[in-house]
Amino acid sequence: MTYRLTEDQAALRDAVRVLADERIAPRAAEIDRTAEFPWDIKELLASHDILGLPYAEAYGGLGGDLLTVCLAIEQISRACATSGLILAVQELGSLPLILAGTDEQKQRWFPDLAAGKLLIAFALTEAEAGSDVAAARTRARRDGDDWILDGSKRFISQGSVADLIAVFAVTDDGEGTPRHKRLSCFIVEKDMAGFAVERIEHKMGIRGSPTAELSFRGVRVPDANRVGGEGEGFPIAMRTLDRSRPGIAAQAVGIAQGALEVATAYARERKQFGRPISDFQMIAGMLADMDSQTEAARQLLYKACVEIDAGARDAGRWSAMCKLVAGDTAMRVTTDAVQVLGGYGYIDEFPVERMMRDAKITQLYEGTQQIQRLVIARALTARP
Amino acid sequence: MAAAPIWVHGELAPDGSLAKISTEVATLARGLGESAGRDVIGVVIGSDPAAAATELARFVPRVLAVSEPATADHAAGTIVGERLGALIERDTPDYLFAGAGPEGRDVAGVVSGLTGRGVLVNAVAVRWEDGPVVEMSVFGGKLTTTSRFTGEQGIVTVRPNVVTAEPAAKTGSVEATSVDGELSLPLVKVVDRVEAADAAAPIEEARVIVAGGRGLGGPDGFKLIEELAEALGGAVGATRAAVDAGWIPYAQQIGQTGKIVKPALYLALGISGAIQHKVGMQTADTIVAVNRDPDAPIAEFADLVVIGDLFEVGPAILAALRARAG
Amino acid sequence: MRIVVLVKPVPDTASSGERLRPDDWRLDRAAVPAVVNANDEYALEAALKLTTAHGGDVVLLSMAPPAAPETMRKALAMGAASGTLVTDPALAGSDTVTTTRVLAAALRGMEYDLVLAGADTSDGGAGVVPAGVAALLRLPYLSYAAKIEPLKETETVRVHRISPTGYDVLEAPMPALVVCTQALGEPRYPSLKGIMAARSKELTTSALADIEGAEAAEPTTAVLGAEAPPPRAATRVVREPAEEAAKQVVAFLVERRIV
Numbered sequence: 001m002t003y004r005l006t007e008d009q010a011a012l013r014d015a016v017r018v019l020a021d022e023r024i025a026p027r028a029a030e031i032d033r034t035a036e037f038p039w040d041i042k043e044l045l046a047s048h049d050i051l052g053l054p055y056a057e058a059y060g061g062l063g064g065d066l067l068t069v070c071l072a073i074e075q076i077s078r079a080c081a082t083s084g085l086i087l088a089v090q091e092l093g094s095l096p097l098i099l100a101g102t103d104e105q106k107q108r109w110f111p112d113l114a115a116g117k118l119l120i121a122f123a124l125t126e127a128e129a130g131s132d133v134a135a136a137r138t139r140a141r142r143d144g145d146d147w148i149l150d151g152s153k154r155f156i157s158q159g160s161v162a163d164l165i166a167v168f169a170v171t172d173d174g175e176g177t178p179r180h181k182r183l184s185c186f187i188v189e190k191d192m193a194g195f196a197v198e199r200i201e202h203k204m205g206i207r208g209s210p211t212a213e214l215s216f217r218g219v220r221v222p223d224a225n226r227v228g229g230e231g232e233g234f235p236i237a238m239r240t241l242d243r244s245r246p247g248i249a250a251q252a253v254g255i256a257q258g259a260l261e262v263a264t265a266y267a268r269e270r271k272q273f274g275r276p277i278s279d280f281q282m283i284a285g286m287l288a289d290m291d292s293q294t295e296a297a298r299q300l301l302y303k304a305c306v307e308i309d310a311g312a313r314d315a316g317r318w319s320a321m322c323k324l325v326a327g328d329t330a331m332r333v334t335t336d337a338v339q340v341l342g343g344y345g346y347i348d349e350f351p352v353e354r355m356m357r358d359a360k361i362t363q364l365y366e367g368t369q370q371i372q373r374l375v376i377a378r379a380l381t382a383r384p
Numbered sequence: 385m386a387a388a389p390i391w392v393h394g395e396l397a398p399d400g401s402l403a404k405i406s407t408e409v410a411t412l413a414r415g416l417g418e419s420a421g422r423d424v425i426g427v428v429i430g431s432d433p434a435a436a437a438t439e440l441a442r443f444v445p446r447v448l449a450v451s452e453p454a455t456a457d458h459a460a461g462t463i464v465g466e467r468l469g470a471l472i473e474r475d476t477p478d479y480l481f482a483g484a485g486p487e488g489r490d491v492a493g494v495v496s497g498l499t500g501r502g503v504l505v506n507a508v509a510v511r512w513e514d515g516p517v518v519e520m521s522v523f524g525g526k527l528t529t530t531s532r533f534t535g536e537q538g539i540v541t542v543r544p545n546v547v548t549a550e551p552a553a554k555t556g557s558v559e560a561t562s563v564d565g566e567l568s569l570p571l572v573k574v575v576d577r578v579e580a581a582d583a584a585a586p587i588e589e590a591r592v593i594v595a596g597g598r599g600l601g602g603p604d605g606f607k608l609i610e611e612l613a614e615a616l617g618g619a620v621g622a623t624r625a626a627v628d629a630g631w632i633p634y635a636q637q638i639g640q641t642g643k644i645v646k647p648a649l650y651l652a653l654g655i656s657g658a659i660q661h662k663v664g665m666q667t668a669d670t671i672v673a674v675n676r677d678p679d680a681p682i683a684e685f686a687d688l689v690v691i692g693d694l695f696e697v698g699p700a701i702l703a704a705l706r707a708r709a710g
Numbered sequence: 711m712r713i714v715v716l717v718k719p720v721p722d723t724a725s726s727g728e729r730l731r732p733d734d735w736r737l738d739r740a741a742v743p744a745v746v747n748a749n750d751e752y753a754l755e756a757a758l759k760l761t762t763a764h765g766g767d768v769v770l771l772s773m774a775p776p777a778a779p780e781t782m783r784k785a786l787a788m789g790a791a792s793g794t795l796v797t798d799p800a801l802a803g804s805d806t807v808t809t810t811r812v813l814a815a816a817l818r819g820m821e822y823d824l825v826l827a828g829a830d831t832s833d834g835g836a837g838v839v840p841a842g843v844a845a846l847l848r849l850p851y852l853s854y855a856a857k858i859e860p861l862k863e864t865e866t867v868r869v870h871r872i873s874p875t876g877y878d879v880l881e882a883p884m885p886a887l888v889v890c891t892q893a894l895g896e897p898r899y900p901s902l903k904g905i906m907a908a909r910s911k912e913l914t915t916s917a918l919a920d921i922e923g924a925e926a927a928e929p930t931t932a933v934l935g936a937e938a939p940p941p942r943a944a945t946r947v948v949r950e951p952a953e954e955a956a957k958q959v960v961a962f963l964v965e966r967r968i969v
Contacts, residue, residue: 049902493841502930570850572882580876700956
């Protein structure tokens, strides 16, 4: 890998940064306070082609590589983690189609997704199937040319605002069927009869991003909406997560960077005992650690993106590592940012308390940190 | 051989009177002429220059009044510039001083283009040292440069409020003169003149500016600003946020993409002082701000800042000013 | 229609490193990132809106140091079709007279319906160049535009020129030169597609020798020195309740002889 961004990548990153600083940052506190999905930010991202980044140019997208998508997520998340998630979820929900969709399916949906006219979500998790993905109970039963879906999904990011949902359902629960061959993937369209949003969670952080419980009661889905082969759902989900985890790592790096910047600016201005507190070694030490850790997480993320895009065989290891490191970094850096601000860090006059609340989710979704460790350990200790 | 004179361009206000800025430029030029031992001559060009020329003659010993009917219903800048350029070629003064407002800028640009004389713009101070030595404030006030002309001719445009207008001890003479020949630069017709109900005097010329920003919360907040401006004999200014929100016209916007002002007093209510606004007003002599936020940038560079609610402090200041006057 | 927009790279006001080089007092362009002059962006935005409404394209013209292409890329990313950068070592440190003449010479070799320019530049506050260019090219000159309306049937352009009392409605045949103000509307952010397209747009670099009639002349002005203005005295902070605070403010104004 060359150790520098290409001119295009730098130009796109800078353009997103300007947009984030000027148009998204001023809205961040309000989005958190009202816990309302920021449709205006979604429009802003759409109209500046940012939601087009994950899709090939043939479908009206920008054909962005994973690194470019992550650069954009990082810059947006610096200003507002909820807004950064809009792009991350658009990519996450689209990945099953990108990886396993037919040309016809891509033609059908990608142009509108790339233009931001449609939003897509990823519905894998259930109340009883979090880390244990294969334990899903939502089923899809064949009926002529269609499938009938029954079940429910929990903790689905943006599930209540999405137009399309990539749903993973059991299509083969035969006794002899191995666990990883039980699931298939389907695109459910929000207007399909029997699909409902049951509830939206009240969360610690990323409060503007609606996290929904979705129910499927006899939802009739045409076979043309099945993504990939029957029984291929689990590998599709795993391959999706391999490519989408860097997006969460990018969100985490962005959150950390945003917190670092606020803490640094504060430490330079705030005077106690006649001097800016950045003069004091304990504060300076904390800031140095925050900066180094954020940079380390960032570099691992960028490298992971390049490796994954290059088709590295150990893509899973890269993906898990960058998410593990970035998530833990975001939590540590935001907690320290609150510490640097002291009492002011605890009140909502400054954004660091929100950033700390936002950071926690990066250690939980798209695979908990414990799952990431399992993935890494398995790759490390697997017999040759 | 006597050194060539210094000329002053007298601008006309829309009603035909002499623009305030020209009285200031004339005062400045007169002072330079005295230091330099050179004649100072004013030039007024317009469809009916008599009144303005007479007024300008209070400030300089001699004024040329040029009647140019075309300016009645055509854009004046090009016409005035062309005639002034021709007069300069005819009478060969060394220096021309003009105001650095929209009218003066247009004229200076045309004269420079036609005569090839250099321009030093937006002067905040001018002294004479064998030629004008001009101080200009650049980069939004971050640097003050001192410049001069490399030769013996040049054009200087002068910012408003740099000099206080002061009539001469003796009123000067006005002589009508004309420039022959057709105008060669294309004429731009004025099809209509529209008066906006909320148009205000050019704020660059005001000695005192009271300005409001986002903190005013809406167009009604500007009533307080107007009352304070009136009490202080000043003009109303605004930040871009207030203009973008439609609370006040663009003509009163101060900042990087609005006007640059240098009043004696800039009183800012509900203005954070972000850099884009700061560059428009930071060279004011005195800056007083009222803001709820002690960490607002303006609290750093104002001379005096009141930390408080502008809707309480503002009326209190107004009351105190009125009590003083009454 | 074809519109030429005059753009000038200037130091980014929001950064703080502007300085003049102490040896010759010329602008130290390496010290600080350059951006397109803010007012020129409004001219560019106006041009893009006009060509969207009436068809045609927008091209950029700039006289600047060779590093300028980066700042022109942003203008291309906003939607200009191509650009010409006039750059030559002989033009380093040019004054407004040379700039005016070189731009006029460059425009003589171009075809256009309108030339748009921004009002004032933040790095030297000239604002006199467009008027000089119009005079040299014998173009109708319409300044301080708050609104621009080309009229196809008559091949004229109608402009609202901001005046102290409101605005004047000016009309002139095209081609014409119009100086733009912010009142024309916010410049767009370049879209990502625009940024990627900008890479392949044509940016021609011309030296003085490539432009007929263009030459550098000895500058008519010289900078003698530059310094930061004297720092303001420490801010007096008043935290008392409104009535008491108001008394202190008025006393301060009296002290400063403002009332």
